[in-house]
Amino acid sequence: MLTLLNIQSSPRIDNSLSRVLSDKFIEQWKIDNPDGRLITRDLMKTELPYINQAWLGGAFFPPESQTPEMLAEMHVSDALVNELKAADQIVIGVPMHNFTVPANLKAYFDQVVRFKHTYNLDGGMLNDKPTTIIIASGRFYTPGAPEEQCDYASGFLKCVLAYMGIKNIRIVLAGGMRAVNSGQDTFENYVEKYLPEILVAANEHRLV
Numbered sequence: 001m002l003t004l005l006n007i008q009s010s011p012r013i014d015n016s017l018s019r020v021l022s023d024k025f026i027e028q029w030k031i032d033n034p035d036g037r038l039i040t041r042d043l044m045k046t047e048l049p050y051i052n053q054a055w056l057g058g059a060f061f062p063p064e065s066q067t068p069e070m071l072a073e074m075h076v077s078d079a080l081v082n083e084l085k086a087a088d089q090i091v092i093g094v095p096m097h098n099f100t101v102p103a104n105l106k107a108y109f110d111q112v113v114r115f116k117h118t119y120n121l122d123g124g125m126l127n128d129k130p131t132t133i134i135i136a137s138g139r140f141y142t143p144g145a146p147e148e149q150c151d152y153a154s155g156f157l158k159c160v161l162a163y164m165g166i167k168n169i170r171i172v173l174a175g176g177m178r179a180v181n182s183g184q185d186t187f188e189n190y191v192e193k194y195l196p197e198i199l200v201a202a203n204e205h206r207l208v
Contacts, residue, residue: 003037004029004205005087009105010095010136011044015187017136017174018093021198024191025091025132028202039083043104049076051110059114077111084112089130089205090166092157096137100152109160124165132201133157133171140175170201 006026010016026038049055055077058070084090094101112118118125133154135141141151154171161169174194179185 001035001037002033002088003039003086004033005083005090006038006040007043007090007092007105007108008040009043009102009108010093011102012095013044016093016095017177017180017187017190017194018095018134020191021134021136021172021174021194022091022093024195025134025198025202028199029089029091029205032202032206039087041080041083041108043108046104046108047076048104048107048111049073050107077114080108080112081114081117084118085126087129090132092131092133094133094135094153094157096135096141096151096153099150101156113160113164118164124163126165128166128168130205131161131166131169132198132205133169134198135171135173136177137173137175138178138181140173142173142175145175170204172197172201 004026006022008019008022010018012019030036030038052073054067054069055073058066058074059077061070092105094105097103100106116125135151135153137151139145139147141148141154151173154173158169158171161167172194174190176185177190180187180190
């Protein structure tokens, strides 16, 4: 039985392109994997503490040197790391904020990039797993677009996932939402526009 980890980071609950396209991906994934297990990690509903001194002690000090405060700081991180390890496949919905990922997704990776848990001195410790990242943005950042070089979200996500051992990554750049926000196009048209690419990505997960 395959387990899909669905990570969502958009502050929009309604009319979020990254969330809706992720839902379309999951619908197809469930058809292809009727016995599969879905875990949803909505970062808008998860209290993610920022890294502090006690967290660093809990992450890097030997067990005999850790204080109760340090151990308490690791509870969220431990749960997220275990969730990530349990997943066979991943889908991540991301709105681009100021050319990169939103703060809650950065905070998530700060919690799961853990020495001797997800990486060590020899490299990533996680099993590679098919990962689809859906990045919604107001402008276009696809190859050849005038502002292609401003897409720092894709590079960050590919780098941090690869650092933990996840390299089988497909990125869907769902750009152009400015047209919807300004009333020049409809949200439904943009969902339909990117749906074929989403279904291709879901099919790749099925073929694993």
